[in-house]
Amino acid sequence: MAGVVVTRPNRLFVEPVLKALAVALCYYVAGRLGLLGRLVVEGVVVTPIWPPTGVAVVALLVYGLRVWPGIALGSFLVIASLTTPRLTTLVTVFGSVAGPLCAALLLRRTGFRLDISRLRDGLALVLSGLTAMLIGPTVGVGMQVLTGDLETGDFWSVWLAWWVGDAMGVLLVTPLLLVAMGAVGRPRRNGWTELVCLVLAAAVLVPVAAISRLSLLYVVFPLLIWAALRFQLAGSMLCALFASVLTSFEANARQGAFEHLSAVEIMVKLQAFNGAAALTALLLSAMVAEARATRRSVENACNELAEVLEHLAAGGPPPEPFASHAVDTETDGPPGT
Structure with missing residues (x-):
């Protein structure tokens, strides 16, 4: 009986950690793949399709909101692979986590089905992806303007490219991952x-x-x-x-x-x-x-x-x-x- 009491808390602790690490790995791999098609707009690296946002939304929907540290770790590793992390990196990581979190919460609130078997599910994914992904570029580009790394006049062009890339990651990658995980009918x-x-x-x-x-x-x-x-x-x-x-x-x-x-x-x-x-x-x-x-x-x-x-x-x-x-x-x- 004592063995059961000791083992159960360990399992409750280890399982979320392993899931978060798996999410971080998937996020990092998806980020490296997304960077293969990167563009430079006003000196800022952006991608037309940012797959990690789709990975993050699926992870939060399937494994629960507790895996958000994995998203943060994966985002930090992607940024560290491009440049030396700074204090502003934490702000970018926050935006990378907050956007998918808001998207997952909005989808849950609308009764989203993982099999996307209704038109309302498709519309919910579109609306949540477009609205929740406003957070990342607003926080990230805004911080670059405040620190002087980006000119004020270049804010909207970089912001738009960043936002659309994040939104396309949700709209294109999320359904395919749900298909691959068996949530959608074959x-x-x-x-x-x-x-x-x-x-x-x-x-x-x-x-x-x-x-x-x-x-x-x-x-x-x-x-x-x-x-x-x-x-x-x-x-x-x-x-x-x-x-x-x-x-x-x-x-x-x-x-x-x-x-x-x-x-x-x-x-x-x-x-x-x-x-x-x-x-x-x-x-x-x-x-x-x-x-x-x-x-x-x-x-x-x-x-x-x-x-x-x-x-x-x-x-x-x-x-x-x-x-x-x-x-x-x-x-x-x-x-x-």
Whole structure:
């Protein structure tokens, strides 16, 4: 008995620590991957897509709010890999933790489902991602202006690039991580021929759209619609992430549709495309999932009703669960007896 008493507190302490360390590792790896497509706006390093925000939101939703120290540690390690940490680094780390925390709290308050099976789930993820991610850039860029590391006139351009990068991390990475963790239903297993056709089409059209100087980025959207309608969240978000990552690299190299554009014009054009792709894939997939769930509910209700009518026509008792309900009615007795 004494062994049980001693072991249980240790387990309650060790498990959150291990989860926080795992979150910190995932955050750091996602940060290093995100920095591969980094851009420099007014001397500040920003990324069109910042995957760690998606990692942080999923960790808080799945493992609980107690893993926030892992987010703080991961954020600190990412910053330390770029520059020597200073006192202002703690402010940036605070913004990196506060944004995902607010997003997770907002999602919980709206009754967000991890399977994103309703349109309201998709809208909640979009709204929470856009609003909660205001914290990080406001705190981070504001501190750089106060310390003199950034000119006041450059505040909005850097702030906008920072905010959109954090928001895109939530909108693009969070759904894919939920799919990978099994929170979202898998796509249907049949239709491999159609899946291969979609992959081949994406492998051909997305690079052409990104590399072409004719600004053919709009040809990606039929692929997103196709993926959402037939393969729901897993297919559409993978397609959107592939298109966004490839387009971000082309923007960083100032090639294709981003040739001869200024840094601000590149960020506006790139983030407009990334945002439109993420919203199309996420919201359309949620609508399709909700419609399919509604259809399954109607079909089940129709099957149950047909079974009841069949039993009544044959003169037998109604099937379960209707039989138990009939027994309770007979026990109470009909009105007036």
